[in-house]
Amino acid sequence: MSFEALAPLAQQRPLRILLVNAGEADAISWAGLVQPLRLAAAALGRDVLHLETMSPTQVVLAQPGWHIALLVADEQQAPLAPELIRAVIERCRSADYWGGVGAGVLWLAAAGAMAGVRIALPWSLYAETESFSERAVLTPNLFALDGRHFSCCGGAASIDFSLTLVEALFGATVQANIKESLCVERVRGHDERQRVALQARFGALQPRLSEAVTLMETNLEEPLSTDDIANLVGLSRRQLERLFKQYLGSLPSRYYLELRLQRARQLLLETNHSIVQVGLMCGFSSGSHFSTAFGALFGNTPREERQRKLAPPA
Structure with missing residues (x-):
């Protein structure tokens, strides 16, 4: 889903964005997300953008009414207690658009809040998705918008995600000014992938999937057919398609293209x-x-x- 779908939110005055920090204040996932939005809020004024930052326990007591709400945590962060996660979800899902960044995506998906949704998850957390892999669809992209649900793999991608939100909501000029302030030359798009080898993401979890993608990556000039790839890795076409759909959110032919x-x-x-x-x-x-x-x-x-x-x- 394109971030252009957020354009109607830009008419809200003020636009209320909630960021729930479940990790450390100096973690890159948090800092990369909040800093561009803070600069936007300072430039536009509180009557245009009202940015609220809270801890998980604070948001449980807060009055809803946000247009965007995000649960943020670095991938190394220990998970919140299940009852606290459920309470945070109840508050955040009242927003027009909501979701998670970094480990926050994993916690939401594990709680069942991302059922049937394409989610961008840090590759290092892929091994922890077995309990819900059939309820959410993993995408290797940096960040995603699926329906009302945001997800971002965190880390440095938080900066790209935050600046993409700024442009979608307040225009290219505001984004350009913030990029200049932060010395950011290029904003990576939501369709760009996490730049880590698939083998590193899955390890021994799905060796045949890793082998299939390696075949694709090494045969770009003369593409192989899906049937050829399936035969080479010792799977049926249907089995290969099921693996790609479950772990990469795409068919082999589409992923290859x-x-x-x-x-x-x-x-x-x-x-x-x-x-x-x-x-x-x-x-x-x-x-x-x-x-x-x-x-x-x-x-x-x-x-x-x-x-x-x-x-x-x-």
């Missing part, structure tokens, strides 16, 4: 290969197919992406 397009985007921005060469290097024999698929995923054409590299800095 996105890998190739992510690589193409990287080549467009970081090399001088022609657009045709980039397409061929990523398994697209047809220029029109490459352009259409690229536009469907990223919202612009390969030529427009290349122009970003060539454009002088603002």
Whole structure:
């Protein structure tokens, strides 16, 4: 779901955002999320953006009425008591949009609050998802919006998530000013993946899934078919599709296509290969197919992406 869906919230005055800190005040997941929003609140004024920060015990006693509510904790944080998590959920779910960041995503999903929802979870916590993996859909992306539910893998991705919220709610100019204040050059999109090898995410948990993705990553120029990949890792096509759906929230063919397009985007921005060469290097024999698929995923054409590299800095 696109963050453009948040546009109607920007008309609220004031827009009330609640951040529940269940970890340390200096943890990067918290600091990366709260600092851009604090700068936005200072620039826009309290009558436009009212940012509230609370502990879990404070939010249980607070009066609801937030438009966005997020439970935040670093991945190393010990979980809250189950009854406290349930109480926090009851308060937060009254918001128009709500969810978690870092370990907060895991706690919400484990409590059953993310049933059927695509969630962005820190890769280091994947091994703890077995109890609810059939109730929530893991996505390897940095952050996600699915229906009313936010999720962010935390860490440095909290900065990207927070700045994406700022742009969606208050516009590109406000975001640009905050980026300049924080010396942030580029905001990563929600569709970008956590840059950690799949083997590191799953370890021995799903070796055949890791093997399948490795085959994809090493065969971008001449893509394999889903049936070929399934045979090579010793699974049926249906078994492979089930693994991808359960752990990556996607079909193998879609995941493979996105890998190739992510690589193409990287080549467009970081090399001088022609657009045709980039397409061929990523398994697209047809220029029109490459352009259409690229536009469907990223919202612009390969030529427009290349122009970003060539454009002088603002």
